[in-house]
Amino acid sequence: MPLxxxxxxxxxxxxxxxxxxxxMSSKVEPWLTQTLKxxxxxxxxxxxxxxxxxxxxETLSSSSAIWTLTSLMIQKAPDADLRKDSNPLIEALFNYQLLHIEAYIVHVDMVLRNEVAFKLTPDSIESLIEYHKDIHCVDISANTYPWSEKDMQVRKIHEEFIQAINKFVYRTHVSALEGLEEDGAGELLCGKSEEVKNNLMGMFHPLLPPLPRIIDVVRPQPLLPSSPVGANWWSQPSVSSSVAAPVDSWRVVPSSPSTTSSVDPNSVWANMGLNEMQLPSPTPSYSRPYTTAGWAWSSPQVSAPIPSLPLPSMLAQQPCGIGMGYGGFGWDRYQEYATTM
Known part of the structure; x- marks a missing residue:
């Protein structure tokens, strides 16, 4: 790439x-000769x-050799001060104006790059700086939320715009000189003015507020569907220490009618004496023991497994009398005593 x-x-x-x-190059293009004539x-x-x-x-060095690069439709006031009207034509007349961007030629190269360079006039630079400060900066400041360094950031954007607009030089092909008019003035042709407009509007930077800080929110652990409301989810359920004392399996007769057993009832009652057998009067219903533990939920009490024995109702076909025992009459002589009673 050439320098x-x-x-x-x-x-x-x-x-x-x-x-x-x-x-100039060693050969002059015919279009340039026709333009100068x-x-x-x-x-x-x-x-x-x-x-x-x-x-x-001599033509381009004249003080009247001012070119119109483009025209910008800009606001006359910030958004908050614009006139509101139902007629859009009245709004456009009172709220907007055309700003003609003018420049002069500083360099023509027909050998190395075949380009012509334009620099903005002081009046155009001053108009753009004034619009950027009084309207653009006010709007971008009003459209963002406040923070500590907001005004400093707005001033920084404006200072950067001042530097950029003074450094701005528009370069285009040397064929743009075909738009040359009398006294060295001219206008860009072939849609080049739209390119200048886009370059200028790209200098109007928006105000970017800082990203909001991310705050860690501690959320409570959700309760399971089976957990009671208000229960301490993290507490470990305490196992009650009140475990029933172990008892002999032959002394406990379960009261549940649905309990089945595979033990032969004849063998149980045949080996048991009268004085050893203890039949409880009504079997007490199960009730949960009273505990002084807290009102917090606790797991059910753990008790030792109770072996299942035949119920008296299961032995209804073989009622026992008062004389049952090893020394008197037993189960084998039940029929003899039953007929005499």
Missing amino acids: QLLPASAAAFAPRASSVNVV RINRVKRPLNSVSQHQRCLT
């Missing part, structure tokens, strides 16, 4: 030079490269 050279007059804050830097009121000889260079330099 891009610009004169000192193209630098930021540099005043306009008294003469434009024009570099069209704009010159006094006919001048254009028979050589040096004559074309001299004529073009």
